[in-house]
Amino acid sequence: MRPAQPLAAAPGAQSILRAENLAIGYRRAAPVVRGMRVNYSPPDTWGRVLGFVGPNGAGKTTLLKTCLGLLQPLEGSLRLLDTDTRHSSFASVRARLAYIPQNRPEGNAGQLRISVWEAVSFGRLGRSGFTGRLHRADREAIDAAIAYCGLESLAGSAVQDLSGGQFQRVSIARAMAAEPRLYLFDEPGSYLDQAGQDAVRKLIASLAESGAPIILVTHDRTLMELCDSFLFFENGKAALLDAKEWHAPREGYGS
Amino acid sequence: MSEIFQIPAFTRAMVALFASGVAFPLLGVYILSLELIPVRFGVMHLSLLGAAVGLMLGADPMLFAILFAVAAGFIVSGLSARGSASNSGGAMALLMTTSLGIVFILFYKTNIQAIEAFNLFWGNVLALERGEVFLVAVVSALIMIGSLFFLRPISAVLFDRETAFAYGLPATAVYTGILVMVCVGIGLGIRITGALMVDAVTLLPALAAQSLKKNFRSTLALASVLGVLSNLSGFALALAFDLPTSPAIIVVGSLAVLACKLIFYIQKKAEGGRYARSENY
Numbered sequence: 462m463r464p465a466q467p468l469a470a471a472p473g474a475q476s477i478l479r480a481e482n483l484a485i486g487y488r489r490a491a492p493v494v495r496g497m498r499v500n501y502s503p504p505d506t507w508g509r510v511l512g513f514v515g516p517n518g519a520g521k522t523t524l525l526k527t528c529l530g531l532l533q534p535l536e537g538s539l540r541l542l543d544t545d546t547r548h549s550s551f552a553s554v555r556a557r558l559a560y561i562p563q564n565r566p567e568g569n570a571g572q573l574r575i576s577v578w579e580a581v582s583f584g585r586l587g588r589s590g591f592t593g594r595l596h597r598a599d600r601e602a603i604d605a606a607i608a609y610c611g612l613e614s615l616a617g618s619a620v621q622d623l624s625g626g627q628f629q630r631v632s633i634a635r636a637m638a639a640e641p642r643l644y645l646f647d648e649p650g651s652y653l654d655q656a657g658q659d660a661v662r663k664l665i666a667s668l669a670e671s672g673a674p675i676i677l678v679t680h681d682r683t684l685m686e687l688c689d690s691f692l693f694f695e696n697g698k699a700a701l702l703d704a705k706e707w708h709a710p711r712e713g714y715g716s
Numbered sequence: 717m718s719e720i721f722q723i724p725a726f727t728r729a730m731v732a733l734f735a736s737g738v739a740f741p742l743l744g745v746y747i748l749s750l751e752l753i754p755v756r757f758g759v760m761h762l763s764l765l766g767a768a769v770g771l772m773l774g775a776d777p778m779l780f781a782i783l784f785a786v787a788a789g790f791i792v793s794g795l796s797a798r799g800s801a802s803n804s805g806g807a808m809a810l811l812m813t814t815s816l817g818i819v820f821i822l823f824y825k826t827n828i829q830a831i832e833a834f835n836l837f838w839g840n841v842l843a844l845e846r847g848e849v850f851l852v853a854v855v856s857a858l859i860m861i862g863s864l865f866f867l868r869p870i871s872a873v874l875f876d877r878e879t880a881f882a883y884g885l886p887a888t889a890v891y892t893g894i895l896v897m898v899c900v901g902i903g904l905g906i907r908i909t910g911a912l913m914v915d916a917v918t919l920l921p922a923l924a925a926q927s928l929k930k931n932f933r934s935t936l937a938l939a940s941v942l943g944v945l946s947n948l949s950g951f952a953l954a955l956a957f958d959l960p961t962s963p964a965i966i967v968v969g970s971l972a973v974l975a976c977k978l979i980f981y982i983q984k985k986a987e988g989g990r991y992a993r994s995e996n997y
Contacts, residue, residue, distance in 0.1 A: 527936065529882045556884030562876070573749050573875050574931045583872045587884020593868030639883060 470507055476502040477511070477643065477674055478692075479697035480529070480699075492535050493520035497699045499692060508655055510687050513678040514707070515694030521678045522563075524692075524699070528676070541544045556587025557634030560628075563647040572618045580631050581607055584638035589702060600657045606637035610664060624658025633664050644675045645669060650684065662687075684690060720955075728849045729841040729951065729961075736901075736908055736917050737947035739856035741939035742863050743901040744915075746894050746924025749874040756918075757901060758808035761815040763903040765912040767836050768819045769942055772826045778848050778907045785903030789895045839910030839962040841951070852904055854866040859897055863936065870894060871932050909962040916962060920969030924976040941970050968984065 482493035501675070503509050513521040526532045528541050530551060535611060539546045543555045584606070585599045596602075609615055610630045615623065620631055629649060636644055650658040662683060669675055669687055677684060685691075691707040693700050720726050731800040745758050766784025770777035788811075823833050835843060844852075863870065871891045880885035905914035925939035950965030957964075 481892065519875060531878060552884065555882065558882065560882035562879055574870065574935070575871060575875060576931060579868075579871070579932075580875070582868070583875070583880065584883060586869065586872055586880060587870075591869075592865050592871070593885075595868075635883075706872060 462539040464642045465672070476540065476543055478634055478676070479540040479543075480527075480537065480542070481539075483534055484536035484675065485495065485523050485539075486521075486535055487532065488535075492697070493518070493523050493581055494647065494694060494699050495536065496695055497524075497537070499699065499701050501701060503690070507672045508668050508669050508674070508716075510675045510677055512685055512688035512691045512707075513676065513694065514680070514685065514691050519694035520697075520699065521692075521694050522647055524694075525560075525645055525676065528645060529558060543642035552673060554642075557639070559584065559644045560640045561632045561644065561646045561649060562668045563651055571591065574621055576617050576690075577612055577620055577623070577631055577634075580608065580611075580620045581634045581638050584635035600667050602660050603638045604642055607634050609637060611633040614617070625653050625688060626660055629653065629657065629661050630664065633661070633668075637668070641673065644673055646679070648677065648678050648680065650681055652680075704708045718958050718994075724846075725842045726842075728844050728846065728949070731909055732841060732844050732849045732852045733947040733951055733965075734944060735853045735856035736905065737921075738940050739859040739942035739943075740901050740905065740917040741921035741925070741943035742936055743898045744918040744920070745926065745936055745939055746870075746874065746898055747919060748922055750891075750894065751893075752898065754808045756898065756914075758811040759785050759788040759899050760906070760914055761812040761819075763899075763906055765772060765815040765819050766903070767906055767911075768822045768828070768833075771828050771832055771836075772822050776848075777832075778851065778904065780898055780902035781906045785899040786896060789892075789899030830924065831893060835910065836906060837910050837912050838908070838960060839908055839913060841908050841961050844907065848907060849934060852908065855904055856901055859901065862893070862897060866890065866934070874932075888930070909965060911963055913962040913966055916950075916966040916969050917943065917947060920973055924969070926970040927976045928980050942969075942976075946972055 478499065482498045483496070483499075484492040486494070501511055502586040513524060515521055523532065527534055527539055527546065530546050533547060541551075541558075542554050544551050582595060582599070582603050585595060585602065586593060589595055589599055592597045605670040607613055610633055612627070612630055612634055615627060620628060623631065633649075647663065650661045655659065658681070662681075665675065665677070665684065666687055670709045675687075677688060679685060685707075688707075689704050691704070693702055693707065726799065747753065763781040765787035767777035767781040769784070770780030773780075822828070823951055869880070869885055869890045872883075872885055873887050877887050877891060879919035880890075884934045901915050901918060905917050905989045914983075922935075922940045924942050928938065930938060946969040950968040951961055953959060953968065954961040954964040
């Protein structure tokens with residue numbers, strides 16, 4: 462099955478991710494990774510999957526958050542879809558990215574009772590103007606994403622009442638509703654049981670088949686099989702490897 | 717009985733309690749959702765300091781309370797940008813105790829009358845002046861309009877601020893807007909219910925509404941309804957039994973929380989019973 466609306470790669474984009482002497486990390490803390498020089502510019506971005514892999518704390522999620530503009534580069538520059546993440550024009554690029562976080566929100570905020578449909582509709586926030594008003598095209602995109610992820614029967618349910626796997630599907634539906642130019646997954650399938658992991662894996666595989674480029678932070682060996690390139694993080698450095706280079710020397714890595 | 721409506725102080729109080737009853741519980745829902753309980757303590761004490769400074773200068777204490785509260789809001793917003801607003805308990809404790817210390821020094825060293833100082837702590841809705849009631853009504857209307865117009869961006873930020881930002885929403889601006897609303901509400905609340913009982917018009921109706929575990933929109937609507945009911949019935953009780961107004965509102969609000977929790981418990985139990993019966997068949 463394919464998404465209702467094709468999720469095309471960035472039109473005319475030359476590079477998905479490009480880092481120049483990049484240092485990433487949190488303010489008032491030592492950089493997690495420094496001196497990163499990466500140019501991920503596959504000749505054809507259709508269905509490309511780039512895996513961020515490496516040990517815990519090596520900087521995978523930190524780079525993902527820097528890609529989204531949630532963190533600023535500490536040094537150097539980072540360009541996503543040919544736009545500097547620090548440039549004011551990046552706001553319009555960010556509205557076309559789809560971020561699928563690792564966990565559901567915690568604390569009281571996570572207890573805010575909103576329906577699955579509303580949670581998916583947040584994917585249209587970047588397009589629906591200042592007041593967030595939804596138009597017909599927005600509603601159609603939301604309905605299509607809900608249908609694609611098999612959530613129709615849960616559309617009216619509160620997200621707080623969902624299982625972990627169902628919640629991940631809501632996050633993926635929200636991402637699809639955004640009709641993004643690039644998906645960014647942060648360890649999808651973590652904390653899920655086997656059935657939940659399988660469902661999420663199938664969804665990601667079908668997204669990749671539909672052509673949308675994907676960046677995937679993962680430790681999961683079966684998800685790594687979807688990747689055609691890897692950004693390997695280790696000892697404060699990051700190196701871009703193709704699938705052959707990645708699989709050969711590091712058989713023991715990944716779960 | 718109808719004569720009481722002829723008394724300007726009474727009608728002013730009714731208008732202020734109705735307006736704040738409708739709008740301020742929405743702020744309570746935001747406070748709870750953003751986990752701003754310690755923050756609102758800090759803001760409350762800083763606006764108390766503002767009101768004391770206003771009294772000392774012979775100016776409108778409400779205006780100063782709001783100014784100080786908004787300043788506190790921007791401080792909190794700055795802390796939040798560094799990711800430390802909701803877990804800034806230590807900083808808030810320092811802010812609270814320091815503010816309270818300065819307030820008492822101001823009361824001690826200046827010619828502020830005891831009753832005026834007392835009103836800041838316990839509130840005196842019958843002492844509200846026309847301009848103050850107008851301000852409460854305008855701010856309440858702005859809170860309602862802002863909440864209605866920006867309901868989706870607000871709910872997205874309350875649900876998950878980071879994800880809302882990642883999807884292109886100006887989440888920091890929305891968050892700051894919510895904080896400013898909360899701070900202005902707390903500043904105004906000081907004059908209505910007093911610094912120590914601002915929760916009566918903000919948090920208690922929100923807690924009551926949230927305990928029924930309805931969806932976000934219904935929770936906001938229910939909080940508003942409960943806010944008006946608590947304020948007006950608390951006021952009526954205060955008049956009927958010669959009680960101080962703010963504590964009467966607090967007691968009614970607390971009863972509303974307990975009643976809502978009980979209703980939810982009974983509903984749950986009934987649903988469980990229905991489920992068990994259907995399982996038997």
